[in-house]
Amino acid sequence: MKFRTLFLKELREMLSSQTILMMIVSVVILSFAGQAMSNAVEDNAETMMDINICDLDDTEFTHNMIKCLTANINALDGEVNTVDITSDNYAEELKKANVKSVVIIPEGFTESVEKSEAATVKFVQRLNSLATLSNMNAGSQVAVDYLSSAVKEVVYSTKVANGKLTSSEVSFLNEPLKLEESTVVADKSEDISASIVMSLCSAQGMIVPIMMFVLVMMSSNMILNAVSTEKIDKTLETLLSAPISRLSVIAAKMLSAAVVAAMQAAVYMIGAKNMMNGVLDNVSGESGYSEALNNLGLTMDASQYVLVGLQMFLSILIALSVSLILGVLARDAKSAQTLTLPIMMCTMIPYMLSMFVDIKTMSPAVRYIVYAIPFTHSFMASENAMFGNTGVYVGGLIYQVIFLAVCMFLALRIFMSDRIFTMSIGGRRAKTGGEASQ
Amino acid sequence: MENEKVLEVKGLSKQYKKGVYASEKVTFDVHRGEIFALIGPNGAGKTTTIRMISTLLQATEGDAVVSGHSILTEPEKVRKSITYLPDEAGAYKNMKGIDYLKFMAELYADNKSQAEEYVKTGREICELGDRLNDKIASYSRGMQRKLLLARAIMSKPDLAILDEPTSGLDIINALEIRRMIKQLAAEGMSFLLSSHNMLEIEYVSDRVGIIAKGHLLETGTPAELIEKYKADNLEDVFELVVMKKDIK
Numbered sequence: 028m029k030f031r032t033l034f035l036k037e038l039r040e041m042l043s044s045q046t047i048l049m050m051i052v053s054v055v056i057l058s059f060a061g062q063a064m065s066n067a068v069e070d071n072a073e074t075m076m077d078i079n080i081c082d083l084d085d086t087e088f089t090h091n092m093i094k095c096l097t098a099n100i101n102a103l104d105g106e107v108n109t110v111d112i113t114s115d116n117y118a119e120e121l122k123k124a125n126v127k128s129v130v131i132i133p134e135g136f137t138e139s140v141e142k143s144e145a146a147t148v149k150f151v152q153r154l155n156s157l158a159t160l161s162n163m164n165a166g167s168q169v170a171v172d173y174l175s176s177a178v179k180e181v182v183y184s185t186k187v188a189n190g191k192l193t194s195s196e197v198s199f200l201n202e203p204l205k206l207e208e209s210t211v212v213a214d215k216s217e218d219i220s221a222s223i224v225m226s227l228c229s230a231q232g233m234i235v236p237i238m239m240f241v242l243v244m245m246s247s248n249m250i251l252n253a254v255s256t257e258k259i260d261k262t263l264e265t266l267l268s269a270p271i272s273r274l275s276v277i278a279a280k281m282l283s284a285a286v287v288a289a290m291q292a293a294v295y296m297i298g299a300k301n302m303m304n305g306v307l308d309n310v311s312g313e314s315g316y317s318e319a320l321n322n323l324g325l326t327m328d329a330s331q332y333v334l335v336g337l338q339m340f341l342s343i344l345i346a347l348s349v350s351l352i353l354g355v356l357a358r359d360a361k362s363a364q365t366l367t368l369p370i371m372m373c374t375m376i377p378y379m380l381s382m383f384v385d386i387k388t389m390s391p392a393v394r395y396i397v398y399a400i401p402f403t404h405s406f407m408a409s410e411n412a413m414f415g416n417t418g419v420y421v422g423g424l425i426y427q428v429i430f431l432a433v434c435m436f437l438a439l440r441i442f443m444s445d446r447i448f449t450m451s452i453g454g455r456r457a458k459t460g461g462e463a464s465q
Numbered sequence: 466m467e468n469e470k471v472l473e474v475k476g477l478s479k480q481y482k483k484g485v486y487a488s489e490k491v492t493f494d495v496h497r498g499e500i501f502a503l504i505g506p507n508g509a510g511k512t513t514t515i516r517m518i519s520t521l522l523q524a525t526e527g528d529a530v531v532s533g534h535s536i537l538t539e540p541e542k543v544r545k546s547i548t549y550l551p552d553e554a555g556a557y558k559n560m561k562g563i564d565y566l567k568f569m570a571e572l573y574a575d576n577k578s579q580a581e582e583y584v585k586t587g588r589e590i591c592e593l594g595d596r597l598n599d600k601i602a603s604y605s606r607g608m609q610r611k612l613l614l615a616r617a618i619m620s621k622p623d624l625a626i627l628d629e630p631t632s633g634l635d636i637i638n639a640l641e642i643r644r645m646i647k648q649l650a651a652e653g654m655s656f657l658l659s660s661h662n663m664l665e666i667e668y669v670s671d672r673v674g675i676i677a678k679g680h681l682l683e684t685g686t687p688a689e690l691i692e693k694y695k696a697d698n699l700e701d702v703f704e705l706v707v708m709k710k711d712i713k
Binding site for chain 1: 481516519520521522523541544545547548549550551553554555556557558569572573613616
């Protein structure tokens with residue numbers, strides 16, 4: 028009985044309205060992110076099994092092979108599209124053909140097959156994003172597998188018709204194709220597999236969003252606590268009645284938080300750079316991966332780190348100014364804790380989306396909702412810098428500056444007026460010391 | 466000199482929405498060296514009036530002039546002439562007591578030597594000795610209140626506004642504070658107090674203003690009010706004025 032009473036009291040305190048609200052918000056965020064990701068996967072799934080092929084050999088054998096390939100792919104609800112590739116400038120050729128990847132059957136393919144030598148097939152893929160779900164397609168290995176079986180089918184049908192297979196033909200049929208891969212990023216291409224590029228970049232792709240999330244949450248908590256504690260502990264009244272302007276009070280708070288945030292951003296960026304160097308030093312070695320990534324522009328140079336750092340800093344300033352407003356709303360420690368929810372929500376959505384999907388390719392309605400969250404642009408900053416998405420970067424930067432100006436204006440208006448004492452969470456007026464009289 | 470007005474409150478009102486006043490047309494003066502107490506029930510408008518005079522809230526009507534400076538047009542100059550100690554005010558818990566005094570002294574002082582002088586005075590007033598080197602988080606409520614009072618008085622402002630100055634203090638400390646207020650007033654500092662403790666008000670105040678539902682209903686010395694209402698003490702006067710008057 029006594030235990031039950033104690034248990035119920037503890038449960039009531041822990042399962043507060045704030046806790047329930049947090050749970051509901053988490054479900055909403057995860058559902059929204061899940062829906063957005065599901066749409067992205069659905070869009071990709073429609074074309075995932077499609078194979079674009081360019082037959083530069085143009086022989087009866089390759090025609091038969093493509094027919095076999097088409098039959099196999101069609102059986103899997105995919106399509107085989109023929110495209111023209113006329114030069115080695117793959118970036119330009121993919122753009123011209125409006126495809127993300129292509130399997131190139133080079134000249135001399137049939138000759139190699141006839142000599143029972145492994146024939147070379149080239150797989151070229153464009154990477155538009157480092158997000159996990161953004162580059163879902165049949166991929167090089169699947170294309171090679173299906174081409175191999177097509178080669179085997181054609182070889183079997185011709186050789187079996189002509190008599191027995193020789194031992195060299197049998198060993199050739201075990202591995203009839205040799206794969207060469209190229210990856211295109213923006214207007215650059217390198218002879219490296221897209222899957223290797225994705226693997227090497229995944230650390231970089233993940234570390235920046237994680238840093239962003241941590242920094243935004245830390246800095247917003249910092250200023251929110253600074254303001255709400257002053258209000259809750261009633262030190263704010265003492266401070267604001269001192270012979271200093273309110274502008275000085277707000278500026279000192281913002282500036283100190285910004286200095287700490289800038290230091291954190293700089294330290295994290297240096298850490299990220301060192302971490303990436305460490306990753307690349309270990310994996311590249313003699314393989315030349317590091318050079319390939321450099322040539323593709325997927326390793327950020329100093330100026331790109333500055334650009335990413337700038338958007339990160341802007342996000343932190345926005346988080347600070349919004350937290351300044353939210354801090355004013357706090358009535359007690361619990362409500363101050365709840366007030367971090369909007370910031371957390373607005374940080375988690377782009378954080379999760381940017382890790383899994385290419386936000387630029389989402390449906391317009393969802394994309395603009397996500398773009399309206401100012402932190403999104405910082406989560407996309409490193410990718411925009413590496414993939415040369417200058418328009419998206421600059422647009423995001425301008426939007427963040429405008430958003431920051433609006434937030435700062437509102438924060439100043441609140442701080443300079445009575446609202447700093449009368450506003451509180453839920454729109455209810457805080458204790459003013461005087462009961463209204465009619 | 467004693468007739469010099471340090472504070473002139475002229476029809477001061479605070480309206481939160483149309484027709485709803487927290488404080489309405491409040492008018493009174495505080496002279497140099499005078500201790501003026503605002504008394505009233507909870508929610509009467511005392512703190513709103515005090516906050517307007519302290520420039521924390523903006524008056525919707527009327528004005529208050531502190532040492533010749535209007536709260537409407539020269540709030541920063543007003544803040545230079547006053548100190549305000551809110552009811553249940555706190556201090557920065559992670560600071561040491563001495564650092565808090567230094568921090569506040571630097572906000573009020575014009576130069577370093579003046580700040581040092583304020584800190585020296587604050588040290589003497591709060592009588593916390595070596596405990597000033599400890600973090601405020603380790604202070605008892607009474608110690609914290611003494612530190613805050615010292616902070617409010619150390620710069621010797623023209624007008625010290627103290628909301629419930631002795632709340633949280635034991636009888637001995639409260640007596641000390643009351644004596645100190647009277648002594649400082651004798652030296653020329655003016656006080657605007659707010660308190661629920663009628664005995665304290667009767668003992669310490671030169672004049673009293675009784676406020677209820679945003680209206681200042683009576684002003685006068687405790688003796689004058691006791692005489693006027695033929696009461697035994699200020700508590701009875703308070704009851705007669707607040708409970709019996711029909712306030713529109």
